[in-house]
Amino acid sequence: MKNNKLVMIMLIILIAITLVGAVAVVVVLKVTGTEKAEGPTIDEVIEASVDIPEITTNLAGNDLIRISFKIETDSKKAKEELEKRDFQVKNIIILSLSEKTSEQIQGSEGQTKLESELKDKINELMQEGKVEKVYITGSLLQ
Structure with missing residues (x-):
């Protein structure tokens, strides 16, 4: 018991x-x-973003593309560095596009891959910060 x-x-x-x-x-x-x-507000994103004006270049074929970008960085310092590296960024974009065919860029999947590829290549250049996202703001494939 x-x-x-x-x-x-x-x-x-x-x-x-x-x-x-x-x-x-x-x-x-x-x-x-x-x-x-919470992530950054839209105002903070805009303050840390760089516009890449329209670029016209040849693709790997007989096609042309006109394309523009907005690149979001993680800080104002990174934005300033990216603005100074403008010519290098344009070079990366042109070289990347020259290796692609129009079929590789068409559609959301192709554009997403291009954005990701450009982000990675631009981040290799960066010393003061990093690129958070690359946005295609305009695109015309001819």
Whole structure:
């Protein structure tokens, strides 16, 4: 009889400790979960972005493309560096496009790949920051 009472008391204590621990975990997750990991505002994005005006170049074939970009950086310093490297960025864009056919650039998948490729190549140049995203702002394939 006495053993059964001890086992019941120990079981109740263990369940109580488990419940208290579970409640503590829920409370901690609820409190820390309310803080959202917000990205930059649109004003901050625009302040750290560089416009690349329309570039006309040949593709790997007889096709021409007119294309313009907006490049988002992670800081104002990176933006300033990118503006100084304007000629290098244009060179990267022209060389990348000259290796592609019109079929490789058409469609959202092709354009997304181009944006990603340009981001990676431009980031290799950067010293003061990095490129977060490359946006195609205009495109005409002829």
